[in-house]
Amino acid sequence: MGDSIVQFLETWSPIDIVLIAQNFDRFLWGALTTLELTLISLVVGGILSIPLAIIRAGNNPFLNAPVWLFTYVFRGTPLLVQTYLIYYGLGQFEWIRETFLWGPILSQAWYCALIAFSLNTAAYTTELLRGSIVNTNRGEVEAAKACGFSSPMRMRRIVLPSAFRRALPAYSNEVIFMLHGSVVASTITIQDLLGVGRWLNGRYYLAYEGFITAAVLYFIIVLAVSRGFRFWEKHWLQHLYPREALEVKPAKGAASFRI
Amino acid sequence: MKFRKLMMAMTAAVMMLGMGSVQAADLRVGVEGAYPPFSWKESDGTLKGFDIEIAEAICAEMKRKCVLIEQDWDGMIPALKARKFDTIIASMSITEERKKQVNFSDKYYNTPAKFVARKGAGLEISKEGLKGKRIGLQRGTTHQCFMEKMYPDAELVLYGTQDEVFQDLAIGRIDAQFSDSIAADDGFLKTDAGKDFEFTGADQHDEACHGPGAGMTVRKSDDELRMELNKALKAIRANGVYQKINAKYFEFDIFGG
Structure with a gap:
């Protein structure tokens, strides 16, 4: 039975499914590397972006200017260039190769990608959060002031929680962009999902098989991510949706009414 | 009338064919x-x-x-x-x-294929000697086939171009590289970046991989x-x-x- 299925696929399938099946574990390992890189850089970048966004939303020019420069540079240059600068660029300097950072971190492709991705997503998330902080409803801030909240407390208790929630839909885009951007890792020798696709193409000279399998797996990951965000948006942004009219069951004999 | 049109079309077709053979694409x-x-x-x-x-x-x-x-x-x-x-x-x-x-x-x-490593690295070209060693090579070359077949325990680091392999070998991200010997000699060993490196081991050849x-x-x-x-x-x-x-x-x- 198994043999006849294999034979059927080998004869009739336009792409070499048997070869994909034989190497599918490699693709799963690749997917794991992709997820790992994307998730860790989102966490690192996310944590970095919170203080940076608060600085960008405030009006201290000495703090604001360097953060602005940072986001401008990282949003203004392609991720591929940033990754190359860190991987190939830094390695060019002998004094960097002699620091303690070289052996454990900068000589490793994985860490170079992680640094580039984290800084890149930090820059985008900073600007995204800044917009969200600036657009906080005035009334909420004034109410907190009236209740005697200090400025840091206002930020922590009122502005940030609300800003995070409102940034959620835009942030889901950033997550998907970062996932797609992580293919850059394959250009600096990391065997991520695309890297495995390229390996297969390099080994068997079959472009479709490798890249279609990678594409399908990326698609599945993005589907899961966007589903997850939709769920969280429903959960955390409930208070912003137009309220559905509640039908109140009329008491006997009374006219029905809506609240 | 119809016949004349057909004749003209055929003449045109023959002329075009003739021109094709005179002026090669x-x-x-x-x-x-x-x-x-x-x-x-x-x-x-x-x-x-x-x-x-x-x-x-x-x-x-x-x-x-x-x-x-x-x-x-x-x-x-x-x-x-x-x-x-x-x-x-x-x-x-x-x-x-x-x-x-x-x-x-x-x-x-x-031309034969060879390993290149840092001078005095003492790399032994054998299944045991290369085990766990980071060997850089260009993705999609015969050398990828050769390494996966002959030295499956080595850690392969795959690059898009041969230039990138030499670059990472020079700064020590990989233990050795495997490529065509001429490409390694002229592209790396004879250049300034490759002066601390040398060929390691004999010519490597596998008929099925290298052809x-x-x-x-x-x-x-x-x-x-x-x-x-x-x-x-x-x-x-x-x-x-x-x-x-x-x-x-x-x-x-x-x-x-």
């Missing part, structure tokens, strides 16, 4: 440009190297105009199949695995072009053009036995 050649001394790119963007000059010589022999089209190495065969060019002249080894996808002319050179040498690659449906390329190759071997180009780049005949 351009030969579009896929080349790489990141594999010195076989092909590299000057700072002004012009392509140079042994492969490039062989391509020009073949075109001249065939009396067709050469259009060189640059292509990343791991997209070579897909691009040939997608008709972005008609032949690849880019040091592509003739192998069984590739013959499943494309066809080859006769070989136009054959008989580098050939010009054509689509399976283009057998006529394959024959023309073979004829042109024989001609430039016989009239000394090949030897002249060879001497410009190498001290010995790289055509091989």
Whole structure:
């Protein structure tokens, strides 16, 4: 039975499914590397972006200017260039190769990608959060002031929680962009999902098989991510949706009414 | 009336066919440009190297105009199949695995493959010696096939171009690299960056992976072009053009036995 299925696929399938099946574990390992890189850089970048966004939303020019420069540079240059600068660029300097950072971190492709991705997503998330902080409803801030909240407390208790929630839909885009951007890792020798696709193409000279399998797996990951965000948006942004009219069951004999 | 129209159409068709054979179409050649001394790119963007000059010589022999089209190495065969060019002249080894996808002319050179490591690194070329060692090589080459077959315990680090392999070997990200010996010698060991490095171990050869040498690659449906390329190759071997180009780049005949 198994043999006849294999034979059927080998004869009739336009792409070499048997070869994909034989190497599918490699693709799963690749997917794991992709997820790992994307998730860790989102966490690192996310944590970095919170203080940076608060600085960008405030009006201290000495703090604001360097953060602005940072986001401008990282949003203004392609991720591929940033990754190359860190991987190939830094390695060019002998004094960097002699620091303690070289052996454990900068000589490793994985860490170079992680640094580039984290800084890149930090820059985008900073600007995204800044917009969200600036657009906080005035009334909420004034109410907190009236209740005697200090400025840091206002930020922590009122502005940030609300800003995070409102940034959620835009942030889901950033997550998907970062996932797609992580293919850059394959250009600096990391065997991520695309890297495995390229390996297969390099080994068997079959472009479709490798890249279609990678594409399908990326698609599945993005589907899961966007589903997850939709769920969280429903959960955390409930208070912003137009309220559905509640039908109140009329008491006997009374006219029905809506609240 | 109808008959006259048919006659005119047929005459036109015959004339067009005739013109086609008089003025040969351009030969579009896929080349790489990141594999010195076989092909590299000057700072002004012009392509140079042994492969490039062989391509020009073949075109001249065939009396067709050469259009060189640059292509990343791991997209070579897909691009040939997608008709972005008609032949690849880019040091592509003739192998069984590739013959499943494309066809080859006769070989136009054959040089052995070798490991390169830092001087005095004491790397032993054996299954045990290479176990867990980071070996850099260019993705999609015969060397990938060779390493996966002969030394499966080595950690392969795959690069898009040979230049990147040398770069990372020089700064110590990989323990050794495996490639064509000529490419390693001229592209790295003889340069400033490669002065602390040397060939390690003997020539490496596996018939199934490395094949008989580098050939010009054509689509399976283009057998006529394959024959023309073979004829042109024989001609430039016989009239000394090949030897002249060879001497410009190498001290010995790289055509091989």
